[in-house]
Amino acid sequence: TAADTDTASGDAGSVEGKSICYVTLANSHPYVTPANEGAQAAADAAGVELTIVSEEFSAQTGAEQLNSCVSRGVDGILLWPADENSYLPGLLKAEQAGIPVVAIDTRAGDESMELIKSFAGADKYDQGKISAQQLDGALDSTGGIVVIAGQAGNGTEIARSGGFLDELESMGSGLEILATVNADFDQQKALVASRDLITKFGDQIKGVYAQDDTMAKGFLQALEESGLDFVPVVVGINGEAGAFDNIREGKQFSTILQPPFRNGELAIETLIAVMKGETVPEMVPLENTIVDSSNVDDLEPAL
């Protein structure tokens, strides 16, 4: 946990003036931006020079940026994988050049993870699993649910869908997926799709798995408009302020909180530890905190 890495930033002298290249997912994004800020803060604190380059959600761009970081000969690389596989060649090059790579927020594929020294972040696959457990538990493993997924092909969507489906299967859950729609992490699209879902299934919808709180909000908006008075179990992810309100009002069942700023800090601290030659665990977890009516008043929203 956090305690392991706190020691990492303790002895800053040895990395002072070294350079880190950080291939981030995006520059402008509710979760990623605070994470970038956290990374910057940790780098500043340690006196390392941090260059942030953004792949803008494109694994292809990111793979090229990774190569470019390697050829610059930086001392360490922090990578936010946008999909599982695309970074393998760049990681091999980094390995050859002796540049340590740490991944943040999202895991890369298994082969890639072998070349990555450590992973700091909440496990999105895990988040999918948690969502499955939440829904299954709240519905006693019976009834129809709809899945409002993110952008098709997007790494986060893939992890959250994968964890969710795998967990339902391994639990032998009795939940029945009525429909899956992609709403691209967009509230308006989720709203439009949810209206149609509600029209089609009505109160057959016992549960909703929205892959982020924005889309959960879209569903709730559609539900409100419909005037129907059934209350499905809505599970979201991200810990947005809006979701906290909805949980308090009993409209949403739960969300998963992962503090982005801390995620960034943690990742840089881990990387610095690696650069110093310390051994770090394969995974430095950012706690996935489940937020529901029981603890909503004790926690701060992530964004």
Place this chain on the structure above:
Amino acid sequence: MNQLVAPARSLDKSTTPGALFSTLSIPIAILVLVVIGSVASPSFLTVNNLTNVLNANSAVGLIALGMTFVMVSGGLADLSVPANVAMGALVTLGAQESMGTGLAALMGLLVASMGGVVNGILIGYLRINPIIATLGTGSVLLGLSQLLVGGGIVYAQPSALSTFVKSSILGIPVFIWIFIFVALILHPLLARTSFGRWSLAVGGNYQAAQASAVPVRFTKAAAFAMTGFLAGLCGVLLALSNGQARPIIGTGYEFVAITAVVIGGTSVFGGNGSVLRTVGGVLITALIGNLIILLGFPSQATGLITGAIVLGAVGIDAYFRRKAGRL
């Protein structure tokens, strides 16, 4: 009502199969989709669902209405739409706290319209290729909007205006009313006013229009300014009803709008087109989205079906035109 509608451009030649096709294609397409829907799903022909269909694309439909003028006047397409939507939304929510919701919304509209005006100046007055110009301004404006919020989400504060935007009047959501209202203004604007006639003339033959004392540059520029304004309006409405906004808010709306206009049968070459037909195009795209969910198709198939319908509709139209010897 009838007085408002100009004689359809194609009615007088409705003797040929081509003219018949271009007159009837939209009603027929809508009918076919409705039949498919009602056969395939019991929930299709419910008041609720039909409201959903109307509501689904009413926000992006506003942009399609503006885009009709862009295409008619020979301006090809406005690719800066997502940026203007984002500008409208972010400025509104960003300024809400300091100046109140109403003023902030006006501010959002103003900023987005200015984006449209810049497009208009580049394209109408400097005569830069619209694809390039709007690609450029779109890139700049979207960058600015991201710079504006630094990242993240901007949240709305509760306000009377946003409650109103989310409400219904006579059982019909305000979004739909706004769309109908704008369409009812823009349809006669194109079909029955001097400005509309100018737009058709500018798209039909720029030089001849210029030599006929048509204010060609203004006309072309105005189409882009109008689209900027409507994109901004779309952004403002979405921001208020969603209660939050992000820079990605309008992503892909340019393609949805272009698709709706093209399905409506407005020529990309300019010189003909009608707002009413674009309304048809907006309805068709909304029906496709609705049916995909009701029939349980994967949402990824949307592009496949929409694309195929575009190719079909435009291809058949082009075929008949060619047969009639006019292409």
Place this chain on the structure above:
Amino acid sequence: MTTESTPAVALRMTGITKSFPGVMALQDVDLEINEGEVHAIVGENGAGKSTLMKILAGFYQPDKGEIEVGGRKAIHWTPREARSRGIGMIYQELNLVPDLSVAENISLGAMPTRGPFVDYRAMNAKADAVLRELDTDIDPGTRLGDLSISQQQLVEIAKVVARQPNVVVFDEPTSSLGDKETRVLFDVITKMRDRGIAIIYISHRLQEVMEIGDRVTVLRDGRHIETRDVAGITPDEMVSLMVGRDLNEMFPKFDLGLGEQVLAIEGASRAGQFDNVTLDVRKHEIVGLAGLVGSGRTEVARALFGLDPLEEGTITLAGKVLKIRSPRQAVAAGIALVPEDRKGQGIIPGLSVRENFTLPVITRITNALLIFLGKERKIVTELADRLKVNPPQVERPLNVFSGGNQQKVVLGKWLLSEPKLLILDEPTRGVDVGAKADIHHIIGEFAQDGGGVLMISSELPELLAVCDRIFVLHEGVIAAEISRADATEESVMRAATGQEVAA
């Protein structure tokens, strides 16, 4: 070489029939062209001349009929095939590629190669040779788009000549040429004929047909009417064959008392185009503006209309000095221009006749918001009637009308604006005799009603017949002002070519 008595047939078209939706363009037309003859084809607008030629060139497939070239039947007749069988086409509109060089244009479709590459040296040499043959000094390396219109026309001809064709079709080649260029062209045609090439020559200018043609074929309404030796026919006979009736007066002239001054231009200049132009037009008056191609007539007209504003000089309209910077201001002041390039600047093809008619005045039949459609329709129907627009269907898009009728619509649209001054730039170019008479009539009426007309035409007989006074431009400078009494072809040509004006 062929003997005088039995000329070899270069080309034979038999029973050609072609219809377009709603139009029978050609019906059972026969045509036989000999080697070494200039065969003129005449006919009203829409008679089917161009369609026949497009079939010959392989652009259209005939519904029925056969083509025989050099004694061999034509099968799979495509533009490519037609070209390889020695058929060359020179169209009314230029068919050149502005972004390639002159030499590339001349060799387009058949560039000389060395290995896989273009042999630029051979290509330029070839272009140079042909251009020299045409008596021009155009540089083969110039980008075509940088040439003047008449130079481009010469390149167009060079392009066809360079292929050493057996049959060359000229479809209204002189409509954008002036007299000097026409002379050069006629020399070229004569040279080609003497080499045994068969020439088909289409023109609405019957004088030219008389001068250059050996035989003439008359088409009317898509049918072959007659083929005759030019030596045995008069222009009047040709006209009556073309229209199927006698035209009483081609250039009607009304006798009108002249009124006060409508337009006065003083010292007008635009660098490189015209210099110190001073002229005036009075009420009831039709003033001609003559000159060779490139003399700057069109530029003066465009400047008056605000398309390319004046750099120096003043324009006075009905006593008021105007600064005209755009067509809008010109129209507001009471000036109208019928441009020379009808397709490019005159018509909006996709709009209906009604919409074309009212375009410049649309704001005048609009209340605060909407157009008065009923009023518009009424005005337009009356006008179409008066101008004899044929067919009289004002809701049809203008592009399905023939050239002459399109021109009537352009004219009509400006009449609607009730201008004080009507400028006409080549108002009857490419227009057949019938429509031409109609147009002259309309112009005359306009002057009678108190308007002033400034008319540009490259057809001297037309100017001489219609105008009360003629100003002659030579290289952008007014070389002479000639009154109706003194105006003859000779006096105008002398001034236009820069010789001293006869006293």
Place this chain on the structure above:
Amino acid sequence: MKNFDFALLGARAVQYRLVIMLVAVAVFGGLSLDDFLTVNTLQSVLDRATVVGFLALGLTPVLIAGQIDLSIGSMMSMAGITTIFMQPVIGNVPAAAAGVAVGILIGAVNALMVVVFKINSLVATLATLLIFASLALLLTNSYPLSSEDPIFGLPLTADFLWILTPRSAIFLIAAVLMFVWLKLTPTGRNLYAVGSDASAATSSGINANGYIAASFVLSGFFAGLAGMMQSLSTAAGSPVAGAVMLIPAITAVVIGGTRLEGGRGSSLATLGGVLALGALTTALEYNGVPSYTQAIYTGLLLILLISLDRIVSGHGGASSRAQRSVRVAPRNTPLPRRNA
């Protein structure tokens, strides 16, 4: 006179814009970063430019022919997933060929729509953009495919001849070959003729439709190549790989000086545009400039260049196809005065 000098300066600026831009980026990068003007950086700029470069290269003949192809990104995605999917089935090299073939095939579909069904290329390729982007997602169930043989494609981005990598070498060679084709062979010249004035070209016996069709197939080929190389060098076939590629590709081509109106352009200009854009991006990235600020710069650059081009070439120049069918010489040419 002063005015004239300004115009000349503008004209020169437009003419040598690529050189100016590359020098400016080199100076800016060199001054602001220690390690910008190094072999490593050059290699990485070139290598990164390759994928967008292939797409831009394919787009060039299409634009010269006066058409546009919006579907390049979708073709690239389809080619990428085909390559990776086919690797275990038919072997590495045939799979690569299959990927390119898919690009060619979709290019042929575009050609069919534009040439045979006479659908405006903007609309036709917008439709195929939607269709094949959607198909790529459906075929893969939105999941990126991972290569069974990730080592196979690695040499593509390895060191090779000083500042090159194998794939950037292929890109450079392709750009030069295309230049030779466009400028020096009859078919290349004919393509310009078709884009400049299709009906005039047709009447000269050039099969304009054939050339237009070929340009779309060629664009498909290059998009296929881009997808194949990208997927092999990242050992993954992503259904969304091409989704973000259209705008940079068009931007690169246009910055190079190829016009959307057809009839003008060159593959070396495109190469220059790709490199200038790539170098600028790298320089900005190394300086830690956020991506949205970069977007502002590239957008402004695009607008600036095209405005300058427009102003220098004069207002008389026609800006659309319809206007250019009015065949007149530009009004600013000097009058011919041949009768001495």
